[in-house]
Amino acid sequence: MRTGIAAQALRAHRWAFAGPASTQLVAAMVLSATLTVQASVDGVPELSETLTAFALIAVYLTILLVGVTMNAAIAQQARDVALLRAVGATPARIRRAVALEAAVVAVPAGIAGYLLGLPAGWAWLGSLVDHGLAPVGARFTPEPLLLPLILAVLVVTSAIGALVAAVRPARVRPAVALADAATRRHRFTAVRAGLGLLLVAGGGTLSVSIADLPGDAADDAALFVMLALCVGVGLLGPFVLRSSVVLGRPLLALAGGTGRLAADSVAVLSRALSGALVPLVLTVAFAAVKVAVHTTTAHVTGREGPAAEAWLDYSGTTVYCLFAAVAAVNTLATVLVGRRRDLALLELAGATRGRVLAVVVCEAGIVTVTGLVLAAAVAGVTLVPMVHVPYVPAATLTVGALATAVVVAAGTVLPAALLTRRPPIGEIG
Amino acid sequence: MDDDAPVMADGLGRRYGQRPWALRDVSLAVPAGQFVAVMGATGSGKSTLLHCLAGLDRPTAGRVRLAGRDITRLREAALTRLRRDRVGFVFQSYNLLSTLTVARNVLLPARLGGPRVSPAALAAMLDAVGLGGLADRPVGDLSGGQRQRVAVARALITRPAVVFADEPTGALDPTTGGQVLRLLRAAVDRDGVTVVMVSHDPLAAAHSDRLLLLREGRLVADTRTPDVTSIAAMAS
Numbered sequence: 001m002r003t004g005i006a007a008q009a010l011r012a013h014r015w016a017f018a019g020p021a022s023t024q025l026v027a028a029m030v031l032s033a034t035l036t037v038q039a040s041v042d043g044v045p046e047l048s049e050t051l052t053a054f055a056l057i058a059v060y061l062t063i064l065l066v067g068v069t070m071n072a073a074i075a076q077q078a079r080d081v082a083l084l085r086a087v088g089a090t091p092a093r094i095r096r097a098v099a100l101e102a103a104v105v106a107v108p109a110g111i112a113g114y115l116l117g118l119p120a121g122w123a124w125l126g127s128l129v130d131h132g133l134a135p136v137g138a139r140f141t142p143e144p145l146l147l148p149l150i151l152a153v154l155v156v157t158s159a160i161g162a163l164v165a166a167v168r169p170a171r172v173r174p175a176v177a178l179a180d181a182a183t184r185r186h187r188f189t190a191v192r193a194g195l196g197l198l199l200v201a202g203g204g205t206l207s208v209s210i211a212d213l214p215g216d217a218a219d220d221a222a223l224f225v226m227l228a229l230c231v232g233v234g235l236l237g238p239f240v241l242r243s244s245v246v247l248g249r250p251l252l253a254l255a256g257g258t259g260r261l262a263a264d265s266v267a268v269l270s271r272a273l274s275g276a277l278v279p280l281v282l283t284v285a286f287a288a289v290k291v292a293v294h295t296t297t298a299h300v301t302g303r304e305g306p307a308a309e310a311w312l313d314y315s316g317t318t319v320y321c322l323f324a325a326v327a328a329v330n331t332l333a334t335v336l337v338g339r340r341r342d343l344a345l346l347e348l349a350g351a352t353r354g355r356v357l358a359v360v361v362c363e364a365g366i367v368t369v370t371g372l373v374l375a376a377a378v379a380g381v382t383l384v385p386m387v388h389v390p391y392v393p394a395a396t397l398t399v400g401a402l403a404t405a406v407v408v409a410a411g412t413v414l415p416a417a418l419l420t421r422r423p424p425i426g427e428i429g
Numbered sequence: 430m431d432d433d434a435p436v437m438a439d440g441l442g443r444r445y446g447q448r449p450w451a452l453r454d455v456s457l458a459v460p461a462g463q464f465v466a467v468m469g470a471t472g473s474g475k476s477t478l479l480h481c482l483a484g485l486d487r488p489t490a491g492r493v494r495l496a497g498r499d500i501t502r503l504r505e506a507a508l509t510r511l512r513r514d515r516v517g518f519v520f521q522s523y524n525l526l527s528t529l530t531v532a533r534n535v536l537l538p539a540r541l542g543g544p545r546v547s548p549a550a551l552a553a554m555l556d557a558v559g560l561g562g563l564a565d566r567p568v569g570d571l572s573g574g575q576r577q578r579v580a581v582a583r584a585l586i587t588r589p590a591v592v593f594a595d596e597p598t599g600a601l602d603p604t605t606g607g608q609v610l611r612l613l614r615a616a617v618d619r620d621g622v623t624v625v626m627v628s629h630d631p632l633a634a635a636h637s638d639r640l641l642l643l644r645e646g647r648l649v650a651d652t653r654t655p656d657v658t659s660i661a662a663m664a665s
Contacts, residue, residue: 004529008528012526012527012528079523084541085509086483086485086512087518087541088537088541089509089513090505090510092506173485173487174480174486175477175480175486
């Protein structure tokens with residue numbers, strides 16, 4: 001029998017699905033652009049292989065990130081899930097409903113992503129031709145049959161990701177889910193700190209020890225340096241965020257009460273926010289390494305490296321960065337949406353909407369600066385064995401910093417502005 | 430002990446992690462057609478007892494029988510079906526799915542695969558709880574008292590053996606709370622339903638037949654329900 005659990009969840013918790021929907025949109029965009037370009041340059045095997053790799057990465061990342069974002073979406077429906085479990089929904093039925101929710105959202109997100117992917121693909125093919133990677137005669141030919149294919153891929157990957165994400169929340173005993181989630185508290189444990197320090201130290205040591213290896217071997221090993229550092233930074237995240245609040249307090253005090261409020265809330269939220277720090281640092285560091293390898297070569301040798309190779313490298317980096325940015329925005333937005341009552345309370349206690357948003361902007365600033373400093377450190381340590389003294393033009397650095405700020409703002413200031421449009425009493429009552 | 434009792438606990442205990450026992454060595458049997466009120470201060474373990482008896486949580490020690498089945502080690506899916514088919518629930522709040530209509534909320538157990546409900550039975554149930562004519566209204570439009578009556582209708586529609594109510598009037602004023610309690614009382618008297626209700630309110634407990642008092646996780650009193658003044662004196 002059709003129960004309509006999924007339909008009710010989609011209606012009642014519309015905003016909770018912004019996360020999976022944005023992931024699916026980006027995935028559909030990447031698939032639409034790569035597959036259309038691939039169909040357009042049929043007959044160039046090397047390029048074709050690279051494009052297939054991009055598409056496969058997109059599929060893999062979709063399963064992963066739809067799972068992560070659906071997890072947050074399920075958490076927002078925790079009360080409903082507990083009620084349904086109490087009155088007779090089995091864990092399997094909850095899992096099926098969650099998978100259906102993700103699949104239903106995938107259809108409009110997939111159509112929008114497919115359409116947005118077409119202009120992106122057109123521009124991309126143009127640049128591939130300009131860089132001599134695609135034959136001059138290649139014409140961008142949209143293939144309508146790709147839409148049902150992409151939708152099918154998206155529905156299946158979303159359902160898989162959602163099923164995996166729902167395993168734990170569907171099995172939770174109703175009594176546990178009915179209890180106030182706020183009473184559960186996590187602590188920053190010594191084990192976590194130790195493991196984080198070990199990974200950071202290991203990454204640093206590896207970087208120094210591979211510095212004298214020949215080029216290619218050093219490049220391969222550098223990937224492990226970056227991974228170790230990023231995971232380590234993620235584990236140390238809460239501690240790092242609290243430290244940056246301590247360091248930044250004098251500066252924040254210049255912003256008066258607003259700055260102090262922001263510093264306090266980042267310190268309290270350090271654990272939740274550090275979840276967003278990992279994708280943020282990973283993306284920025286990865287992009288910085290990719291860019292710096294090419295710009296440093298150009299700077300040292302005084303001439304551009306093979307432009308075509310660099311361009312393909314940048315294309316791949318863009319795909320990764322898109323997904324990681326979506327993950328970072330979603331994690332940040334989840335934290336912010338979880339605080340909607342706190343923000344409303346702040347307004348009821350006498351803060352104007354502008355003041356509340358100013359606090360959120362300050363918080364976003366703390367996260368951005370912390371993320372950039374960490375990413376610069378990670379990228380620096382990773383780059384040393386590859387290029388010894390990295391060089392990136394100031395303009396490129398500025399663009400990167402601005403892009404990071406935009407991503408952080410999209411996950412904090414934007415949802416805060418949307419949420420505070422309603423009168424605060426609506427949140428509390 | 431009476432093996433036919435719809436609710437039975439033997440040496441029941443519940444402990445969360447390494448914290449002190451939330452519930453310790455509680456044994457009781459609730460015969461069919463009895464209205465039991467569980468009282469106690471905040472943190473006395475009364476909600477934990479209700480959750481363990483109702484199969485919403487699993488005890489750390491002891492055994493629980495519910496509607497004729499030992500649920501202590503029952504698999505999650507089987508336990509869920511038992512709740513769906515034989516047990517009704519009324520919580521203090523978050524009882525309903527806010528975007529569904531009154532009728533759809535009441536039919537939720539049936540739509541999840543529970544006992545079928547005829548349109549006539551639904552109409553009769555809505556009339557009985559005073560919500561006739563509101564079947565197609567979204568529950569979001571209703572008052573607090575009306576919502577609790579929707580929850581009672583959902584709890585009773587499957588003709589359950591037991592209804593568990595956790596502070597069902599906690600968010601209501603005395604008048605609307607009284608309506609909800611009279612509905613539960615009527616289900617006991619008319620249909621022989623067993624009701625186990627947790628409450629901190631002596632006025633609510635006064636509707637019951639039997640009063641259990643918990644203190645620091647232990648059952649310290651088990652008597653016929655006295656009058657309101659005596660209940661208040663016992664509970665304080």
